[in-house]
Amino acid sequence: MTTAEPTLGATLSLASVLAEPARRHPARVAVVEGEETITYRELWEQVRKHAAALQQQGVGPGDRVALVAPNVIDFVRSYYAIIAAGAVVLPVPLLLVPDEAAYLIRDAGAKLVVSHTSQLALARDSAKRVGVPVVTVGPTTADEPSLTELAAAADPIANHVTRVPDDPAVVFYTSGTTGRPKGAVLTHLNLVLNATVNAFDANDTRHEDRILGCLPLFHVFGQTVSLNTTFRASATLVLQPQFDPAAAIDLIREHGITQINGVPTMYIRMLEAAPEGADLSSLRLCISGGAALPVAVLENFESRFGARIYEGYGLSETSPTATVNQPLHGTRPGTVGHSLWGIDVEVADQDREDRIELVPTGELGEIVVRGHNVFAGYLGDREATEAVLVDGWFRTGDIGRKDADGFLSIVDRKKDLIIRNGYNIYPREVEELLVRHPSVSQVAVLGVPDTGRGEEVCAVVVPSCSLDEADETLAKGIIGWAAEKTAHHKYPRKIVFLPELPLGPSHKVLKRELRETISQQ
Secondary structure, X not given: OOOOOXXXXXXXXXXXHHHHHHHHOOOOEEEEEOOEEEEHHHXXXXXXXXXXXXXXXXXXXXXXXXXXXXXXXXXXXXXXXXXXXXXXXXXXXXXXXXXXXXXXXXHHOOOEEEEEHHHHHHHHHHHHHHOOOEEEEOOOOOOOOEHHHHHHHOOOOOOOOOOOOOOEEEXXXXXXXXXXXXXXXXXXXXXHHHHHHHHHHHOOOOOXXXXXXXXXXXXXXXXXXXXXXXXXXXXXXXXXOOOOHHHHHHHHHHHOOOEEEEOHHHHHHHXXXXXXXXXXXXXXXXXXXXXXXXXXXXXXXXXXXXXXXXXXXXXXXXXXXXXXXXXXXXXXXXXXXXXXXXXXXXXXXXXXXXXXXXXXXXXXXXXXXXXXXXXXXXXXXXXXXXXXXXXXXXXXXXXXEEOOOOOXXXXXXXXXOEEEOOEEEOHHHXXXXXXXXXXXXXXXXXXXXXXXXXXXXXXXXXXXOOHHHOXXXXXXXXXXXXXXXXXXXXXXXXXXXXXXXXXXXXXXXOHHHHHHHHHOO
């Protein structure tokens, strides 16, 4: 996916999302983190100095650079510096264990790892397994080269390196329910336009808005809808390094936050944490995505705080936003609204794998998307790319329907992807881990409904011991064992023991039957 620097034709860089407000509104506050406040002029200069430091480390156009950092200003500086240097960002989720992070770094062919000093344990261990160098940002207490110090001494690059619209900008790792995670390649065009239509066509983000950055910035939702959309609108992003509902409420009051972007769990926890009579009247706009938002939560939040939540839908492969409830079209609780400007979202016959045939209004089918937000493909995996890009449409694998007014509802998933707290969990990965436990003979992992998290991870286990010996103590032991070996959001919180797994004619586990069995327990 590496391309040469262009000399002719259209050019576009995601870095312009920051460069333009720095030129137009230099004195406006761009980012707040704790006591630190940075204007657009200051941030853009710091980014260009960091880009110069990256170039000193040999980073050039098309190189992939892993970024390991929480929601701090150093993430923002590093993210745009990588883009400004013409390179491609590989965000590493902080929930991963070193083996998982090392796979991403290796598969993407990352040339360098940029790590915040608070995340050095993960960065060092994973980078060492792959043989990739590490540089740090943040407090300079580490042995590795400090990008922060190198940037302070560097002359800023004059402007961002030229890119063309279809050049890769960010690679997000995702997958279906089988195989290893795949790198979804998002282009400069994908991300610039998704931020633009989120800001100006769907969500009505304004330059005077102060937006709470509580979604993890390593996630596509946080990057596009919080970070890039905020800067595209020349607004202010107030960072929360790690979401805490009580602290989020304090930040809303302290900074007069007008917009929140979050997953349903965040809104549920804020409702639980808010004291009686809490004044959150500054809130004007709340966006929810990543998992289904219970209508009761939407209604309760609006009733208590006077702020409406607009639920949307998207995937890593769609940059991410494809649809959202929008003031222009009206809102309908329980739906994910209408498609964004320049994007078509329809419902197709889910049984037609080789072509797209749209179904009549109101009928169930597979949700398909086309438009400027659809990704360039999976990194190095042509077969997987061709399986989901059919007749100019992206097949989401999600099942839904459109009503007569064009509102889209998500009904089910064609595949067995689990979404917990807005994070994708891929059952086969968890199954391959659990089957290594000495007490597990067979296992099937599936999502079960959870009012707080959308879904919870449940492992149905055929034990290697007798069923009589498979008790609560063994279940807790398996859970604890798995918690030490995989990311925090992935390991199962529920274990169900069965004498055997239901199998179909092709000897595949019938997870639908398992769900029915579990629901009756």
